[in-house]
Amino acid sequence: MKVLLTGATGYIGSSVLARLLEQGHTVTALVRDAAKARTAEAAGAVALIGDVADAALVAEAAAAAEGVIHTASTAEHDAAFIDAVLGAIEGTGKPFVHTGGIWSYGSGDDITEETPLDRPALTAWRGAGEERVLSAAGVRGIVVAPALVYGRGGGLIRLLTDETDGGVRLIGDGSQHWTTVDVDDLGALYVLALENGRAGETYIGASGQNPTVRELGEAIAAGYDVAEGVRPESAADTRARLGEAFADALLLDEQASGAKARTELGWTPAARPLLEQLAAGEYLGERVAAH
Numbered sequence: 002m003k004v005l006l007t008g009a010t011g012y013i014g015s016s017v018l019a020r021l022l023e024q025g026h027t028v029t030a031l032v033r034d035a036a037k038a039r040t041a042e043a044a045g046a047v048a049l050i051g052d053v054a055d056a057a058l059v060a061e062a063a064a065a066a067e068g069v070i071h072t073a074s075t076a077e078h079d080a081a082f083i084d085a086v087l088g089a090i091e092g093t094g095k096p097f098v099h100t101g102g103i104w105s106y107g108s109g110d111d112i113t114e115e116t117p118l119d120r121p122a123l124t125a126w127r128g129a130g131e132e133r134v135l136s137a138a139g140v141r142g143i144v145v146a147p148a149l150v151y152g153r154g155g156g157l158i159r160l161l162t163d164e165t166d167g168g169v170r171l172i173g174d175g176s177q178h179w180t181t182v183d184v185d186d187l188g189a190l191y192v193l194a195l196e197n198g199r200a201g202e203t204y205i206g207a208s209g210q211n212p213t214v215r216e217l218g219e220a221i222a223a224g225y226d227v228a229e230g231v232r233p234e235s236a237a238d239t240r241a242r243l244g245e246a247f248a249d250a251l252l253l254d255e256q257a258s259g260a261k262a263r264t265e266l267g268w269t270p271a272a273r274p275l276l277e278q279l280a281a282g283e284y285l286g287e288r289v290a291a292h
Contacts, residue, residue, distance in 0.1 A: 005066035008073030016188030059085035076126040092139035101146035112257040143198040148207035152184035168232035175215030177254040183272030207257035224282035
């Protein structure tokens with residue numbers, strides 16, 4: 002399949018690109034500049050330099066593709082990108098895989114795709130775009146909602162690994178669960194959704210591993226010799242440090258299994274759990290205490 006991909010040089014998008022190519026698809030990567038074009042081309046894509054808000058460019062590229070995956074999702078440009086893609090492919094039955102997020106479901110100890118949406122302020126903007134994609138006529142519109150993404154030494158876990166002076170500083174008191182997914186497992190899910198996902202469906206990308214933030218912090222302390230252990234803080238202090246909207250999203254208490262993606266798409270996340278990698282000191286490739 003010829004696929005138009007956004008975000009191909011980003012954290013999630015680069016994994017999606019690699020998986021697409023492994024599965025024999027050809028990829029046109031919409032990138033912002035020549036440097037990113039070189040990166041995408043080195044990875045095996047055909048680069049198209051332009052802006053996701055350039056309606057004419059996006060529409061032409063989407064019309065020429067057999068499917069679209071949008072990982073470069075932003076509040077500023079999603080509406081323009083979605084309008085352009087749907088204007089070009091409505092009625093064709095082509096797949097359009099859009100990016101959502103686990104935070105949209107709010108707190109819950111068994112989050113599924115049927116859980117009522119309860120978006121925090123940080124991600125409230127996602128709703129309109131997701132609804133447009135899922136309800137588009139004559140398009141196989143699909144949303145992938147990633148859990149907290151880890152892998153390759155990156156992801157939001159760096160909020161903990163990079164704050165270790167005097168102990169690993171937690172987000173709040175650390176009692177909240179973070180539902181997790183490896184970035185390469187997630188890349189595989191995007192490709193399965195493109196190939197086999199059903200129109201109008203959302204698939205949560207969660208590994209089923211749901212450690213608490215305190216457990217993650219304790220694993221970092223053990224794996225990277227942070228003698229002081231963990232350092233909790235109040236929710237108010239977290240909000241003051243990170244900003245209210247971002248903090249409130251990180252303070253959500255979320256657990257999910259990703260069962261629907263397994264059952265319907267045959268997704269089989271295989272990465273070693275984040276907690277184990279941290280406890281073994283294998284996640285960063287360097288000692289946290291040296292930061």
